[in-house]
Amino acid sequence: MESPAAHNDVLQLAAQLEGLRLRFSSRDTLLFDGVSLRIPRGQKVLLLGPSGCGKSTLLKVLTGLIPEAIELPVEWELRKPLESGGYVFQDPDAQFCMPYVDEEIAFVLENMGVPRSDMPERIRYYLRRVGLAFEDPHRPISTLSQGQKQRLALASALALEPETLVLDEPTALLDPKGTTEIWEHVRTLGRDKTLLIVEHKIAEIVDFVDRVLVIDQEGSLVADGGPEEVQKNHRSLLDRYGIWHADSWAVHDQQYEVAQLSQKNPANTDLPPLLEIDQLKGFYEDEACINMPEVQVHEGEWITVTGPNGAGKSTLLQALMKLIPTKGMSHWKGEAIKNTEQLASEVGFVFQNPELQFVAQTVYEEVAFTLWQKNISEQQVDSEVQRVLKQFGLTEFEDENPYRLSTGQQRRLSVASALVTDRELLLLDEPTFGQDAGNTFAILEELERYRKAGTSLLMVTHDPEIVRRYATRVWEIEDGELKADYAGERVGEQNTGVGHAV
Amino acid sequence: MKNRFKLKLSDILVTTVVALVFGVIYKLWGPLYYAIKPLGMHLEQLIYGMWFIAATVAFLLIRKPGVGLLAEIAAASGEFFMGSEWGLAVLLSGVAQGLAAELVFAAVGYRKYSVSVAVAAAAAATVGSLLLDSLQGYIGDLALWNLSLLIVFRLTGAVIIAGWMAHWLVSALEDTGVAELVRPVGTATVDPD
Amino acid sequence: MLYKKKYSSWLHRINPALKLVLLMGGIIAVLFIHNVNVMIPLVAALAGMLLIGSGQPIGRVLLFMLPFLFVFVSTGSSMILFGKGETLWWQWGPAVISRESFYRGVHIGLRALSFGLIGLLFALTTRPVLLFYSLMQQFRLPPRYAYGFMASLRLLPLILEEFKTLQKAYKVRGVDSVKGWKGWWQKLRLYAIPLLAQSIRRAQRIAVAMEARRFNKSIQRTYYYRPGFSSEDGLMVICWVGIFAGAWIVGVQWPLFEITDVRFNE
Numbered sequence: 001m002e003s004p005a006a007h008n009d010v011l012q013l014a015a016q017l018e019g020l021r022l023r024f025s026s027r028d029t030l031l032f033d034g035v036s037l038r039i040p041r042g043q044k045v046l047l048l049g050p051s052g053c054g055k056s057t058l059l060k061v062l063t064g065l066i067p068e069a070i071e072l073p074v075e076w077e078l079r080k081p082l083e084s085g086g087y088v089f090q091d092p093d094a095q096f097c098m099p100y101v102d103e104e105i106a107f108v109l110e111n112m113g114v115p116r117s118d119m120p121e122r123i124r125y126y127l128r129r130v131g132l133a134f135e136d137p138h139r140p141i142s143t144l145s146q147g148q149k150q151r152l153a154l155a156s157a158l159a160l161e162p163e164t165l166v167l168d169e170p171t172a173l174l175d176p177k178g179t180t181e182i183w184e185h186v187r188t189l190g191r192d193k194t195l196l197i198v199e200h201k202i203a204e205i206v207d208f209v210d211r212v213l214v215i216d217q218e219g220s221l222v223a224d225g226g227p228e229e230v231q232k233n234h235r236s237l238l239d240r241y242g243i244w245h246a247d248s249w250a251v252h253d254q255q256y257e258v259a260q261l262s263q264k265n266p267a268n269t270d271l272p273p274l275l276e277i278d279q280l281k282g283f284y285e286d287e288a289c290i291n292m293p294e295v296q297v298h299e300g301e302w303i304t305v306t307g308p309n310g311a312g313k314s315t316l317l318q319a320l321m322k323l324i325p326t327k328g329m330s331h332w333k334g335e336a337i338k339n340t341e342q343l344a345s346e347v348g349f350v351f352q353n354p355e356l357q358f359v360a361q362t363v364y365e366e367v368a369f370t371l372w373q374k375n376i377s378e379q380q381v382d383s384e385v386q387r388v389l390k391q392f393g394l395t396e397f398e399d400e401n402p403y404r405l406s407t408g409q410q411r412r413l414s415v416a417s418a419l420v421t422d423r424e425l426l427l428l429d430e431p432t433f434g435q436d437a438g439n440t441f442a443i444l445e446e447l448e449r450y451r452k453a454g455t456s457l458l459m460v461t462h463d464p465e466i467v468r469r470y471a472t473r474v475w476e477i478e479d480g481e482l483k484a485d486y487a488g489e490r491v492g493e494q495n496t497g498v499g500h501a502v
Numbered sequence: 503m504k505n506r507f508k509l510k511l512s513d514i515l516v517t518t519v520v521a522l523v524f525g526v527i528y529k530l531w532g533p534l535y536y537a538i539k540p541l542g543m544h545l546e547q548l549i550y551g552m553w554f555i556a557a558t559v560a561f562l563l564i565r566k567p568g569v570g571l572l573a574e575i576a577a578a579s580g581e582f583f584m585g586s587e588w589g590l591a592v593l594l595s596g597v598a599q600g601l602a603a604e605l606v607f608a609a610v611g612y613r614k615y616s617v618s619v620a621v622a623a624a625a626a627a628t629v630g631s632l633l634l635d636s637l638q639g640y641i642g643d644l645a646l647w648n649l650s651l652l653i654v655f656r657l658t659g660a661v662i663i664a665g666w667m668a669h670w671l672v673s674a675l676e677d678t679g680v681a682e683l684v685r686p687v688g689t690a691t692v693d694p695d
Numbered sequence: 696m697l698y699k700k701k702y703s704s705w706l707h708r709i710n711p712a713l714k715l716v717l718l719m720g721g722i723i724a725v726l727f728i729h730n731v732n733v734m735i736p737l738v739a740a741l742a743g744m745l746l747i748g749s750g751q752p753i754g755r756v757l758l759f760m761l762p763f764l765f766v767f768v769s770t771g772s773s774m775i776l777f778g779k780g781e782t783l784w785w786q787w788g789p790a791v792i793s794r795e796s797f798y799r800g801v802h803i804g805l806r807a808l809s810f811g812l813i814g815l816l817f818a819l820t821t822r823p824v825l826l827f828y829s830l831m832q833q834f835r836l837p838p839r840y841a842y843g844f845m846a847s848l849r850l851l852p853l854i855l856e857e858f859k860t861l862q863k864a865y866k867v868r869g870v871d872s873v874k875g876w877k878g879w880w881q882k883l884r885l886y887a888i889p890l891l892a893q894s895i896r897r898a899q900r901i902a903v904a905m906e907a908r909r910f911n912k913s914i915q916r917t918y919y920y921r922p923g924f925s926s927e928d929g930l931m932v933i934c935w936v937g938i939f940a941g942a943w944i945v946g947v948q949w950p951l952f953e954i955t956d957v958r959f960n961e
Contacts, residue, residue, distance in 0.1 A: 025690045026682040060903075069512065069906035071687040087907035093853060094897045095904035097846035099824065106919035107842070108908045113915040142852060156908060166907075323863040340866050349867040356857055356889055357864035361677060373869050403678035403892060511910065512902030514843035519898040522847050523854060523890055533762070539769045542776075563895075576844065580851075582814060583823060585697045585759060587766045588807070589814020590722050637726055639803050640774065640958065645791070648777040671887055680892045683899050 014041045014164055014194040015062050019077035022057065022066070031057060032219045041163070044195035044208060046227070049215035050241040051406055051436060055198040056090075056168050058215070062196065063087065063166055082194070085164040086157025090172050092149035101127070101144070101152060102137040108159040126155040130185050145309055147178025154185060164194040171201060172434050175309055175462045180204060200436050201244040206231065214241075242436030249465050252441050258448060258469050261491045272334060273298050274425055274456055275320070280328040282312075282319025289315045290480045292328075297425065302447070302457045304467045304488070307477035313460040314352070316477060317427045320458070321349055345373070348418035348426040352433065354410040355403065363389070363405070364398040367417045374421065384420055392416040392446065408439035415443060419450060426450070428459040432466065444470060509568055516684045517560050521573040524556040525580025532587045544652045551660030553595070554627035557603040558620045558668035563675065564684050567604075567612050570623065574600025595634060602630030621665035628653075628660045696851075697759070697818040704750025706820040709931045710922050712829035717935045718817050724939055725809050729956045731798055733946030734805040740938045741812040749819045756815070763811040771804030795957075802957040823848055829922040838916060846901050854894055861886055 020035040031054045039045055039062070047055045060066040064081035067074050089095045098104045105123045114122060123137055130151040144152065150170055157165060167186065171179040183204045186195070190208075199205060206212070212230040214223035214237055223234045231238070231245065238245055273296035282290040290312040297303065305313045318324045322340045330337045337343060351357045360366040367388055371381045389395045392412045397405060402413060415431060431447075432440040448470065451457055461467060467474055471488030509517075531552050538546040560573030578596025586592045603623040610619055632653065635641045641649060675681050706714075728734060746756055778800060780793020827845050830836040865885060 021692045023692055024682075025687050026679070030692065063907065065903060065907055068911070069510070069903050073687060073690045073692045075692050085907075087904065089900065089904055089907075091897070091900060094900035097842055097849065097901055097905050099845075099849050103824065103919060107905075107910075110917050110919060111909045111913040113913065113917050116917055116919065116921060119917075119919055141849075160909060318863065321867060323866065341869070344867060344869045349864075351860065351864050353860070355893065356860045357868065358889070359865065359868055359870055359885060361674075369868070401677045401679065403680070509839075510902075511839045511843060511905060512899055514839055515846055515898040515902045516895050518843050518847040519850055519894045520891060522851055523894055526851070526854070536762075536765055536769050539773070542773075544773070572840075576847070579844075580848075583696055583698070583818055583848075585818060586814065587762050587811060589811040590718055590817060591807075591810035591814070593719070594722065638806065639770070640778075640799055643779050643796075643799060643958070644774065645777050645779055645789075647789070648773075671884075671891075674884055674888050675891060675895075678888060678892045680895045684895060 012040050013038055013080060014043070015039045015082045016078065016080040017062065017076060018079070020058075020061060020074070020079070021076070022054075022061065022072060022074040025073060030219070035219065035221065037062075037213075037221070039194065039196070042192070042194055044190070044210045045197065046202065046206060046209040046212045047196070047198045047215065048202065048212060048238065048241065048243050050217055051200075051408060053215045053217055053241075054219050055215060059166055059168055059196060059198060082164045082166070082196075084160060084162040085166045085196075086154075086160045086162035087166045088150065088153045088157050088168065088170045090169040092146045092153070092173060095153050096141055096149075096156075099140060099142075100137075101132075101134065101139050101141055104141060104152060105137075105156055105159050108156050112160065122159070126159050127152075129158060129189060130155045131181070145178065147174050147181055147309075150174060150178065150182055151185060154182065154189070158189060162193070164196060165190050167195070167197045167199075169198050169200060171199070176464075177308070183208075200242070203244060203246045206245070214238075216241075239437070242438035242440075244437050248437045249469075252437070253469075256441060256445055258490060259452075261472060271299060274333060276331040276334075277320070278329040278331075280319060280326055280330050282315050283325040283327070284315060288327075288480065290319055290477070292316065292319075292482055295475075295482070295485060297456055297458065299424070299454055299456055300451060301472050302451050302459070302470055302488070303473045303475055304471040305458065305460045305475045305477060306462070306464075306467060307483070311477045312480040313477050314429050315480070317349070317429055317458065317460065321347065321427060345421070346424050348423040350414050350418050350426070350428045350431050352429045354407075354414040357414055358402040358410075361401055362398065363394055363400050363402055363413060366402050366413060367420050370417050370420050388416050388420045393442070408435055411435060411439065412443060415446065419446070419455075423450075423455055425456045425458065428457065430460050430462065432461065432463065440466075509566060509572075513564055513566055513569065513684070514572065517564060517569045517573050518576040520560055520563065521556045521576035522580040524559070524573075525577040525584070528553055528556075528577055528581040528592075529584045529586060532581075536587070544648070544655050547652050547655035548659040549663070550631070550656045551624060551628070551663035551665075554599050554603065554624055554631075554660055554664035555668050557600050557627060558623050558664050559672055561603070561607050561623070562615050562620060562669060562672040563681055565612065565615060566686065567608065570607050571597075571600035571604040574603065574627075591638070594638075595631060598630040598634040599627040600630075602626040602628075617666060617669045620669045621661050624660040624664035624668070625657060627664060628657045632656070696823070697815070698820075698822050699751075700822075702750040702819075704748055704820065705927055706748045706816070706931075707750060708925070708927055709820075710829055710833065710924050710928050711821050711826040712833040712922070713924070713928055714817060714821060714931070715826065715830075717932065718813050721813055721935065721939065722810060725806055728806075729802070729958055730946055730950075731802045731805070731952060731954060731957055732950040733942050734802055734809065735951060736945040737939065737942035738805050738809050738812065740942055741809055741816070744934075744938065745812055745816050745819075749816065751819060756819070759815055759819070760812070763808050766811060767804040767808045770807040771800040773800075774803050775800030798952065798954045799957040825920055825922055828918060828920040832918060832921065838913075839910075842905065842910065843902075846905070847898065850894060850897060850901075853897070854890055857890060857893055858886065861889060 017037045020032050021030060022032045023030045049055050062082055063085045066072055096104050098107055102123050105126055106119055109119050109122060127133060127137055132148060132151055171182055187208055206227045209227055212227050213221060214234060216222045223230050223237060239251055275297040277292045278294050280292040281288045305316060307313055319326050321343060322337060332343060358366055360369050364385060367385045368381050371384055389398055394413060418426060432443055447457055468489050472491050473488055474486055475482055476484040535546050535549060556573040556577035557570040561570040575596045578592045582592050603626055606623040606626045746753055749756055775792055775797050776790040778796030780795030782794035784794060785792040824845055827841040831838055831841045
């Protein structure tokens with residue numbers, strides 16, 4: 001017989017799991033083999049682990065989505081799923097089913113059986129709570145920023161009036177501003193709720209949680225404790241799993257030495273500039289979205305392009321590459337740029353989503369593809385491909401389909417295939433976005449190596465830490481204009497970020 | 503086992519999304535079809551089979567009953583809402599072609615996913631479309647040589663596009679790993695065999 | 696999508712499910728009209744209804760009607776040239792124009808035109824979301840089909856965006872250098888696979904998100920939009936039946952041609 005105290009204990013639990021065993025039907029090995037977990041009501045739990053360790057899967061088992069919505073071979077000795085959980089997922093574009101903001105929240109209210117007459121008021125109420133007080137909530141979701149979309153997802157979760165909020169990497173695809181806004185709202189809204197959070201960037205949330213769980217590559221719980229305790233005693237684990245914590249960059253600074261550049265401008269200004277821009281305008285759907293004054297890019301520069309969402313940073317890269325209609329002049333090594341083909345062999349371009357630029361069916365061919373376009377022997381191609389795969393840590397995957405790689409590996413592959421031939425200029429659209437710390441550092445290290453060898457880099461990024469450490473020059477873009485152009489902090493002592501406005 | 507054949511929300515969503523991608527192609531196919539048509543000799547019939555491909559791709563991908571029909575109707579609705587030249591009649595075509603293809607999938611017990619099943623379904627869809635055409639376009643009243651040409655060309659195109667090419671597309675999708683996400687787990691147990 | 700939010704007319708306010716049934720009924724009715732004299736006033740009436748009743752600027756409607764004329768000519772011509780017939784009018788090689796095939800060809804052309812017009816009438820005046828709400832409430836369409844459709848329609852613009860990105864990426868990587876059949880084949884894979892793979896994954900995630908919002912646990916579903924019926928719907932029924940009945944009367948009473956059945960079977 002259970003003691004009354006133990007019974008009481010169970011009542012106090014928001015969720016319980018004993019002896020969970022689970023595997024993906026396409027794999028031969030078990031993701032979880034005997035995991036047990038108890039989550040008391042009101043506890044705020046942060047789940048950490050390397051990518052692919054099954055954190056999200058564990059959340060889905062705890063909420064009952066596995067096996068109700070997703071069928072997987074799974075069994076347990078005992079499971080008490082969360083009775084009511086409001087869920088926010090990672091991808092802002094893959095969690096809504098209706099085209100308009102009001103309709104999306106109405107969808108939740110419909111599921112709950114809320115009377116029609118109460119809906120408009122409730123919709124406004126939930127939107128207000130996440131700071132989306134639109135005058136008319138009947139507005140297309142597609143007009144919202146990614147950060148606003150995630151807050152809308154939070155509002156839909158709240159509309160379930162849940163006891164628990166479940167957040168599955170809600171900020172992975174957000175810029176720093178969007179990230180801060182989400183966590184601000186979670187802090188107020190989640191105060192009296194149970195909270196289950198999976199995250200890669202923990203600095204802004206870790207002090208709010210009561211408990212941190214760390215899962216390792218094999219799907220076992222390797223650490224379980226208060227946030228201070230885990231951060232203090234298991235720091236090396238966090239670093240090994242690439243989790244962004246408050247001191248990640250300090251760890252980076254110990255491991256990687258980014259050379260301070262003594263000259264005012266590291267670029268060899270004696271040589272003629274690689275790229276000259278003169279009043280270049282880029283158009284998107286007949287509207288001028290970027291307007292560049294007269295600027296030059298020299299050999300060996302690492303220019304970071306920064307600015308708020310929608311400022312025109314990506315448009316700038318596309319305009320330079322002539323991927324969108326442009327007006328004005330730009331020159332590549334003294335020659336007027338007329339089309340993309342003219343640049344394609346000397347200038348590389350890395351897009352944001354690697355899956356939308358893969359051309360081959362294996363990792364090897366993906367890298368080799370770039371070389372096949374040049375007239376070189378197959379032997380030479382092979383040795384070059386092997387060299388680059390090794391350099392980017394992809395050798396063991398050479399026969400894999402690029403789609404089967406993790407997002408981090410995909411990102412490295414897209415950079416690798418752009419860099420396999422000697423580029424003089426590489427344009428990168430947020431190459432470290434959404435990446436864990438380990439992968440980010442690895443990509444930056446490779447880029448710096450190429451920069452030293454003379455490749456110029458023009459890179460869009462939101463991360464001020466990267467700008468501070470790596471940029472030799474910074475372009476700030478706002479409302480489609482170049483607002484400022486100054487030397488990076490790593491260049492000389494006299495230039496500590498105080499630049500000149502254009 | 504009993505749930506193996508029931509369509510879940512995710513099956514429906516994946517089917518309709520795949521179908522809508524093909525719906526866009528269906529819509530673009532209309533002008534192409536009419537561009538070829540003036541060449542005469544029913545050459546345009548060789549590309550007619552593209553309008554059957556949603557059914558075979560969806561079935562080969564998701565492997566459940568009903569998805570072939572659902573995909574064909576969804577693709578036709580998508581084509582319709584984008585302003586098809588055939589207007590609401592595409593929905594009738596969608597139903598006729600989807601039903602015909604679905605009959606083939608049912609005949610193999612929804613357990614075979616080979617090229618031959620895809621080819622048979624494409625041929626069945628051709629028959630379905632011809633039946634509707636005899637009602638709608640009096641094709642039975644074409645001169646015999648002309649009608650034979652139409653049937654042979656349409657069938658050939660269908661077998662190549664909606665049969666063989668559909669199968670090839672799904673194999674390429676299998677290589678990317680996404681097919682595993684959408685197929686029924688069936689009797690798989692936690693302990694691998 | 697043909698539907699645009701900014702236009703509105705009484706046809707927009709008709710119950711969408713009713714509109715679908717009426718218009719589909721119209722199409723099936725057309726399949727049983729074999730008298731070319733009836734088709735002519737019918738097509739005229741449908742065109743009139745579209746121009747007056749769609750709430751759109753006439754220019755926009757005419758623009759959409761343009762391809763139909765092409766379809767009319769194209770659909771009709773093969774029957775005119777290669778159809779069976781007894782009374783020969785003209786012959787050139789395999790092409791034979793007979794009296795029978797000519798009228799049958801014109802009839803088929805008009806039929807295609809009427810399908811197109813009826814389709815436009817629906818697509819220009821119906822918001823897909825409201826159609827699915829109406830189908831759920833008036834015809835008990837299971838919600839998982841209705842919401843599944845609505846969710847996938849939302850993905851279309853994203854797919855289009857990805858298509859454009861792919862185009863740019865392939866341009867940068869110098870993909871479109873291969874010409875001919877092999878190039879066509881390669882291109883098919885290069886566009887179809889990423890677009891399908893992305894869409895499938897996204898669809899899967901959306902389905903999970905919908906279930907996380909207790910879609911399947913709904914016991915007593917309520918509806919945000921409740922398309923009902925009003926006197927305008929009655930007017931629509933009368934109007935629609937009237938168009939077909941009127942065309943029939945006009946065609947039978949005042950025939951333009953002496954032919955009453957283009958099948959010439961009897």
